[in-house]
Amino acid sequence: MILSRRDLLARAACGFGSVALAEMLRAASANPFDAKPPHFPAKAKRVIYLVLNGGMSQVDSFDPKPELDKRHGEAMPGGAPRTESSTGSLMRSPFSFRKYGQSGIPVSDIFPNVARSIDDFSVIRSMHTNVPNHEPSLFMINAGTIQPGRPSLGSWLTYGLGSMNRNLPGYVVLCPGTPVVGPPLWESAFLPAVYQGTFVQTSETDPAKLIRYSTAGAPAAEQRRQLDLLKALNENHLASRAGDSQLEASIEAMETAFRMQTEAPEVFDIAREPESVRARYGDSPFGRGCLMALRLAERGVRMVQVYYGASQPWDSHEDILAHRGLARRADPAIGALVEDLKSRGMLADTLLVVGTEFGRTPSVQNSSTLKIQNGCDHNSLGFSILLAGGGVKGGHIHGATDDFGFRATEKPVHVHDLNATILHLMGLDHTRLTFPYSGRDFRLTDVHGNLVREILA
Numbered sequence: 465m466i467l468s469r470r471d472l473l474a475r476a477a478c479g480f481g482s483v484a485l486a487e488m489l490r491a492a493s494a495n496p497f498d499a500k501p502p503h504f505p506a507k508a509k510r511v512i513y514l515v516l517n518g519g520m521s522q523v524d525s526f527d528p529k530p531e532l533d534k535r536h537g538e539a540m541p542g543g544a545p546r547t548e549s550s551t552g553s554l555m556r557s558p559f560s561f562r563k564y565g566q567s568g569i570p571v572s573d574i575f576p577n578v579a580r581s582i583d584d585f586s587v588i589r590s591m592h593t594n595v596p597n598h599e600p601s602l603f604m605i606n607a608g609t610i611q612p613g614r615p616s617l618g619s620w621l622t623y624g625l626g627s628m629n630r631n632l633p634g635y636v637v638l639c640p641g642t643p644v645v646g647p648p649l650w651e652s653a654f655l656p657a658v659y660q661g662t663f664v665q666t667s668e669t670d671p672a673k674l675i676r677y678s679t680a681g682a683p684a685a686e687q688r689r690q691l692d693l694l695k696a697l698n699e700n701h702l703a704s705r706a707g708d709s710q711l712e713a714s715i716e717a718m719e720t721a722f723r724m725q726t727e728a729p730e731v732f733d734i735a736r737e738p739e740s741v742r743a744r745y746g747d748s749p750f751g752r753g754c755l756m757a758l759r760l761a762e763r764g765v766r767m768v769q770v771y772y773g774a775s776q777p778w779d780s781h782e783d784i785l786a787h788r789g790l791a792r793r794a795d796p797a798i799g800a801l802v803e804d805l806k807s808r809g810m811l812a813d814t815l816l817v818v819g820t821e822f823g824r825t826p827s828v829q830n831s832s833t834l835k836i837q838n839g840c841d842h843n844s845l846g847f848s849i850l851l852a853g854g855g856v857k858g859g860h861i862h863g864a865t866d867d868f869g870f871r872a873t874e875k876p877v878h879v880h881d882l883n884a885t886i887l888h889l890m891g892l893d894h895t896r897l898t899f900p901y902s903g904r905d906f907r908l909t910d911v912h913g914n915l916v917r918e919i920l921a
Contacts, residue, residue, distance in 0.1 A: 502891025507855025577799025590863025641774025823847025
């Protein structure tokens with residue numbers, strides 16, 4: 465006689481196997497978005513991650529180098545750095561730096577609004593990553609690996625902590641188009657599919673177009689009746705397919721979509737904010753995205769990620785002066801977001817990260833295809849990232865690069881270390897937040913990662 469697994473468990477050991485199975489199914493049937501306790505008391509409840517994608521230059525933003533000014537036009541000692549493209553002589557920053565705040569942290573003149581809030585930030589000047597190329601470096605900051613197929617940071621957070629608002633997704637991604645790589649940057653991969661990031665196209669300004677189908681023609685009672693029938697049919701199907709995360713995600717997605725009708729139209733309608741508030745953020749996709757991120761965070765969304773733009777806008781190979789125009793749209797929004805998080809009493813338990821996938825070389829890029837020879841190549845060996853709120857020490861500089869801003873030399877911080885620290889501030893031990901897949905337990909930091917304890921308040 466051939467027995468199914470279920471029959472075998474029911475008959476073996478006087479049926480204790482079926483008791484274990486029933487408990488497993490009960491645990492699996494719990495709502496995946498139910499709030500879960502952290503491993504230890506958390507400093508932050510939510511994360512807002514601003515991605516200046518394309519590669520912001522560290523020596524033109526938050527890591528001034530006097531030696532670079534002195535040696536402008538000379539060859540880099542030891543020879544030209546080995547990067548993706550040919551590089552020439554050292555190139556000083558065209559922007560000026562001043563010290564700001566009680567901390568006296570120097571900030572480039574292209575970031576005057578961030579400068580006014582610099583006492584709220586920890587500036588990590590010693591970041592480094594594995595590969596000086598957009599796709600693997602974006603995968604690294606988002607998913608802790610240089611290759612696709614691993615869960616994103618936002619997916620790990622919602623898997624580990626659940627949601628604080630059942631009427632909205634736990635993880636939202638805002639961008640006016642598609643960044644390099646696209647959806648794999650916010651996928652849940654082998655985690656249950658319900659933890660996938662929800663993408664919102666911020667090039668739209670009309671909330672009805674921003675969140676399509678957020679309202680339906682049928683009355684709520686009729687929708688609820690239809691959805692209950694559909695849910696019953698799906699759950700009946702799921703009973704014979706335990707552990708089918710795609711089907712579970714479909715059921716939960718429909719429930720979330722139904723509940724979103726009551727809250728999404730309002731939360732994404734930034735016109736409800738006073739005109740004076742909107743003006744401070746700026747009428748740009750990134751500015752609107754930062755204001756939406758504030759409103760989503762207020763309503764309990766666990767993680768909001770805001771990309772500066774489609775493709776890789778900060779990728780200034782031809783002319784580093786393009787950073788001034790890019791910062792003109794980023795700087796007011798970042799400064800306004802910090803101020804509003806503080807004024808609304810949220811900065812203390814909201815972790816704000818302002819990041820980029822890598823930096824840029826301190827030497828000019830050589831290329832016959834460039835019209836202007838005033839740009840810089842990718843640099844994975846040393847760059848800067850900013851963190852504020854959520855248990856982070858304000859007015860603090862961590863680490864350093866060499867005299868030219870090329871390589872992290874003092875207290876280097878790998879992206880794995882940054883991700884381990886973000887999880888720690890959210891009350892999660894990066895070594896314990898694991899998921900069994902393909903024969904072993906996986907985690908965001910793989911087998912790496914150390915806490916950057918010096919930036920903790």
